[in-house]
Amino acid sequence: MRASACVAGIHLGAHRTVRLATPNPTLQQLDGIGGLIPGSLVTVDWTADAAPRPPHVEDGHWVPGTLQKTGQLDEDGLLALLDRDSFRGVVQAFGEPVNWGSSGNASYSPGQGSRSLATVRCTDVELAVWPDRVRVNFIDRDGRRWRAVPLQDLAVKRHRVMCKACARQFEQTLRREFEGPGRLLRVGLAREWNGGCWLQVNAIFLGKRNHFVPFTAPR
Numbered sequence: 001m002r003a004s005a006c007v008a009g010i011h012l013g014a015h016r017t018v019r020l021a022t023p024n025p026t027l028q029q030l031d032g033i034g035g036l037i038p039g040s041l042v043t044v045d046w047t048a049d050a051a052p053r054p055p056h057v058e059d060g061h062w063v064p065g066t067l068q069k070t071g072q073l074d075e076d077g078l079l080a081l082l083d084r085d086s087f088r089g090v091v092q093a094f095g096e097p098v099n100w101g102s103s104g105n106a107s108y109s110p111g112q113g114s115r116s117l118a119t120v121r122c123t124d125v126e127l128a129v130w131p132d133r134v135r136v137n138f139i140d141r142d143g144r145r146w147r148a149v150p151l152q153d154l155a156v157k158r159h160r161v162m163c164k165a166c167a168r169q170f171e172q173t174l175r176r177e178f179e180g181p182g183r184l185l186r187v188g189l190a191r192e193w194n195g196g197c198w199l200q201v202n203a204i205f206l207g208k209r210n211h212f213v214p215f216t217a218p219r
């Protein structure tokens with residue numbers, strides 16, 4: 001089976017958040033254009049789904065052969081863009097969760113909601129690093145504390161399995177770049193699983209991303 005990835009971004013012309021939902025992007029396709037990180041600028045032939053199932057209202061069809069990388073925003077430029085439409089907290093973005101998992105993470109009702117991707121302002125970020133996963137604990141600007149939220153950052157996942165430097169000091173590097181007083185988080189609601197759409201963190205922006213940039217071959 002081909003490894004797939006979730007790819008979403010901001011349509012700069014229409015000023016809306018969009019996801020490359022159908023077909024599901026593969027890692028090979030992303031490698032083919034040199035990999036993507038937050039702030040990558042792309043062009044792609046994309047059409048919104050006529051009747052997306054909430055909360056995944058950002059879904060659309062795309063034509064794989066048309067995906068091209070055209071540039072890269074630096075982190076300050078990306079933060080300025082994201083901050084314009086940021087929320088002061090998870091509840092403002094998605095509403096109150098309907099359920100909580102045993103780990104402490106929050107979930108939402110499938111079939112409801114007005115978005116599944118958002119930028120949230122935060123005051124503090126800390127990580128729980130396990131052998132096979134990373135969980136994020138954070139406090140948003142509303143003062144709400146969110147626990148054990150899975151980190152679904154593609155560059156981080158690939159470094160963990162492909163990067164020689166990360167084989168020696170993954171956790172230290174991760175904490176250096178993604179822990180501390182917060183700025184912005186990209187958060188999302190996953191596809192329905194185990195009865196709910198679970199909160200996840202797609203990217204952490206503290207202005208310190210240096211190591212976790214894409215690469216397409218072992219180094």
Ligand SMILES: [Zn+2]
Binds near residue numbers: 159160163164166211
């Ligand atoms: Zn690495």
